[in-house]
Amino acid sequence: MEVHDLLDDLVNESTVYFGDPWRYKNTEGIILPIITRASWERNYVLLSEAQDQVKITDTGSISKLDVENSSGKNVLVRTGEVLKGSSTQPRTFQRSAVIAPNKKETVEVKCIQASHPITPSSSFRATSWIAPKELNEVLLSNSYSHHRQSVVWQCINSISTTYYALTSPHLTIRPSDSLIDAQKALESGRKVLSEMISHVPIHSKQVGAVFFKGDKVLGMEMFDSPDSWNAAYEAAIKKYGYNLTSPIDESVLDVKVRADMVKEKAKEFIRKVIQSGVHDKVTTELYESGILESNEIVGEYVKLDDRVIYVVALAKEMKDTFKASPTITPRTHDIFDTTEFPRADRPFTYTWSSSNDLSWSLSLHD
Numbered sequence: 001m002e003v004h005d006l007l008d009d010l011v012n013e014s015t016v017y018f019g020d021p022w023r024y025k026n027t028e029g030i031i032l033p034i035i036t037r038a039s040w041e042r043n044y045v046l047l048s049e050a051q052d053q054v055k056i057t058d059t060g061s062i063s064k065l066d067v068e069n070s071s072g073k074n075v076l077v078r079t080g081e082v083l084k085g086s087s088t089q090p091r092t093f094q095r096s097a098v099i100a101p102n103k104k105e106t107v108e109v110k111c112i113q114a115s116h117p118i119t120p121s122s123s124f125r126a127t128s129w130i131a132p133k134e135l136n137e138v139l140l141s142n143s144y145s146h147h148r149q150s151v152v153w154q155c156i157n158s159i160s161t162t163y164y165a166l167t168s169p170h171l172t173i174r175p176s177d178s179l180i181d182a183q184k185a186l187e188s189g190r191k192v193l194s195e196m197i198s199h200v201p202i203h204s205k206q207v208g209a210v211f212f213k214g215d216k217v218l219g220m221e222m223f224d225s226p227d228s229w230n231a232a233y234e235a236a237i238k239k240y241g242y243n244l245t246s247p248i249d250e251s252v253l254d255v256k257v258r259a260d261m262v263k264e265k266a267k268e269f270i271r272k273v274i275q276s277g278v279h280d281k282v283t284t285e286l287y288e289s290g291i292l293e294s295n296e297i298v299g300e301y302v303k304l305d306d307r308v309i310y311v312v313a314l315a316k317e318m319k320d321t322f323k324a325s326p327t328i329t330p331r332t333h334d335i336f337d338t339t340e341f342p343r344a345d346r347p348f349t350y351t352w353s354s355s356n357d358l359s360w361s362l363s364l365h366d
Contacts, residue, residue, distance in 0.1 A: 003292070003301040006308045007274050010034065011267050016222070018210075019203055021262040024196040029244025030257060031200060031237070032266050034208035034222050042225035043305055044074035044098060047081060049231050051126045054099070058088045060120035062111050062149070065091060068104040074286070075099045076228075076310060079139050079300055080131035080239070082112065082180060083124040089116035090180055091124070092131050094139050094148070096302050096310065098287040110139065112179035114153045129183050130239040132159055133219060137314050140291055141298045142279060156182065162242070166190055186242060193241045197234050208311075209236065210266040213243040217269040219299075219314040224307055272297050273313040 001009075010016045019033035047054060053071035065083070069075045078096045085091070091109040099105050112131070131139065135155050138144050144151045160175035160182035166189025176182060187193060207229050208222030221236045223229050237244065276294035292299040292313060299313030 001306075001308060003278075003290070003303070003308050003311060004274050006311065007270050010222075011270050011274070016207065018263050018266060019206070021212075021257050021259050022201060023257050024192070024199060024244075026248055027192060027196065027244060028214045028246040028248050029196070029240070030212035030214075030262060031244070032210040032212070032262055033201075033203055033206050034210065034220070035203050035205050036207045036224075036226070037205070040225070042227055042309070044076050044309060045071065046228060046231045047075055047077045047126050048128075048235070050075050056083060056124035056126075058085065058118060058120055058122045058124070059106065060118060062089075062118060063094075063108060064106050065109050065124065066104060067099050067107050069099040069101060072101050074101065074304065076302065076304075077107065078130070078310065079312070080136045081235075082127045082129040082131060082183070083109070084127050084180060085116075085119070086123045086125075088119035088122035088124075089113050090178065092135075092139070092179070095282070096289055096300055097282075098302065098304055100286050110149055110152045112152065112156060114156075114177050116178070127180065128235060128238070129180070130235045131179065132183075132242065133240055133314055134159065134317075135179070136239070136312075137298055137316060140293075140300055140314070141316070142291065142293060153177070160185070163189065183238070187238075190241065190245045192245045192247075193238065196241075196245065197237050200233070200237065202230065202233060206233075209233070210269070211236075211240045211244065212262065212265070213240075213246055215261075215265065217265055217315055218243055219312065220266070220270065220273075222311045224309045228309070269297075269313070269315070273299060 015038050016034055016036050019035050021030050021032045023030045050071040050073065054075055055068040057066045059066055067077065076098055077093050079093055081093050083091045090112050092112050094108040094110050097107055135152065138148065138151050138155050156179045157177060160177065163182045163185040164175040167185045205226050207224065207226055208220065210220040211218040218240050272294065273292060276292045276297045278290040278292060281290040282288065288303040290301055292301065296316055297313055298316055299311065301308055302310040
């Protein structure tokens with residue numbers, strides 16, 4: 001099955017289909033599960049499942065690492081997986097790849113801490129993080145092919161500024177140029193992220209999800225197996241975590257999610273992915289991968305043994321990204337049913353307006 005056939009199957013909700021959308025309390029993020037009716041054995045594992053049997057070594061080049069797989073199974077490494085070096089600069093994979101059992105491959109990477117020196121032959125260990133959505137867009141999009149590393153560093157500086165502002169909003173500090181440090185700052189500044197991960201429901205046959213911030217689709221991630229999703233979902237939520245945890249004050253507003261509208265917006269997004277072109281295709285004796293890209297979408301797929309095992313697609317939004325302040329500006333959302341929620345201890349109530357921005361309505365109680 002080709003990647004566009006798989007996505008068309010999802011739009012029609014045939015072999016794969018959507019579950020019920022879920023939103024954690026007081027947040028703007030929505031997670032729409034993707035569930036499969038199929039049953040088959042996967043013929044690979046993720047790096048996080050096999051990393052004790054996968055040796056990753058610094059070649060001395062900023063853009064290349066050696067990956068040696070002694071696990072006895074195919075290992076899928078994915079774009080954006082964050083690698084921490086023992087004594088060398090951290091990196092992230094630029095493209096997804098499948099490493100065959102008992103094989104050693106040299107893979108393309110990007111540096112995610114400009115100030116850290118390289119130490120050849122140093123080892124790496126996979127972290128629990130995937131690079132944030134914005135950085136994944138830089139890694140995948142053809143727009144940055146000629147100056148990708150410099151844009152990666154710029155992107156990390158912007159992400160770091162935003163994430164550190166969550167931790168110390170009233171202090172003037174110089175954010176780190178380390179993506180790993182920035183991600184730790186996000187976890188520290190937004191405790192709700194770990195709460196969200198611990199509460200999100202996982203269906204027994206779930207293979208992926210579509211992620212929203214309010215009425216805006218952020219992206220989708222999908223595997224061919226529930227085992228892969230079980231191993232990957234925490235990192236996937238962290239990848240979109242800054243957007244998913246944008247706050248809504250439910251002490252003021254009663255927010256209900258309209259499932260029908262969420263699913264329709266997900267289908268609209270996936271139709272755009274289907275219409276996107278495929279470029280930079282990689283074909284080896286073991287696997288095939290390709291970049292999916294249009295003016296609105298960028299993504300990637302990996303195919304192994306004639307089956308698509310992984311698809312990611314992101315809504316392009318670089319022009320709207322990396323604001324120095326973490327302040328969230330609420331907006332109206334047609335996927336939320338939001339009604340007045342009066343509080344007896346407050347002399348006023350709030351209501352949503354029908355305009356594009358949130359308008360406060362003040363009404364005094366008698």
